[in-house]
Amino acid sequence: MPRLTRLTPDTAVGASRDLLADLVSRHGQVGDMVATMAHSPAVLGGYLQLSRAMGRAKLNRRISERVSIAVQAQQGCGLCLDAHVSAARALCVDEEEIERARAGTSADPAIAAVITLAPQIYREPASITDDQVTALREHGYSDRAIADVVGVVALNILTGAFNLLAGLTPESAARA
Template sequence: MSTLSKIEPTDATEPVAEVLAEVKKALGAVPNMAKTMAHSPALVRGWLALSGALSVGVIPAPVREQLALATAEYNDCEYCLSAHSFIGSKVAKLDPDEIERARHADSADPHAAALLALSDAIARGRGIVEDAALETARAAGVTDAEIAEVVGNLALNILTNYFNILADTDNEFPPVTPLAHA
């Protein structure tokens, strides 16, 4: 059972109704995560702003989905793992092998694999990364802009992972169980 309730758009009063309308405009739907986050319109707006800013960055959507999958797997977040498996498949057009590989912070594409490995190293080191990890990423062609955006994507994904784990958000996506719990 969820530890935080959802606020349905039809039941919302201002300013929650306004922020849920912003989510619907941005995403075309209002996922349960946003309905649950809506207890704090500031949090919803922060999530939307960071997500929107990164969506026009240098890391393409399929790789952002792979980064989200790797982070959700690392943090054992079933909601985010389920959501990004669905979005990765249906929207970013990742094939099932790439979705599975992303859960292990890997990819058949060497550049994407380097970004995933770097993100994994940053997460596991809580920001402390060996020089060799950065050298390996740069040798694979990872730019400083990409390194910066990996940190941004990691922050975004940790935000949603931790929120959904704490809230025990109702999962409306086809469920994907973290490997540690499978």
């Protein structure tokens, strides 16, 4: 059961009301997470800005969804994990690769190098080595793509932690 209530443009106040009203006018509706984030205009605004910015990432979307799966498998947000698994499937990532991403790897060594890095950024970023970054470059990743991995992880930490705090689960989303 959700711990925080969903807001609407009618129940939100100030900047949150404006953000929600704009989103609803452009998209028709907003999901539970966004509607609940509206309790804090700073959190909602930050999420929207980071989400838009990561839409311009150089990291391939099929890879970034697997990075998200690996992070959410660690963080434990079922709502986020389900969303990223669905997105990976929509991008034609096969079930074996989705399962490998849950385990923090891939059959492709270049993709495995990035997916392995993501949970490490989440859990223990101080342990990242020069050799790991060199290996990513040897697999063809630019400095921008490597930096984008941090952005994907950060976005997942924000959304997953928020959903866990707010009590948003796949079950609560299905009831809404």
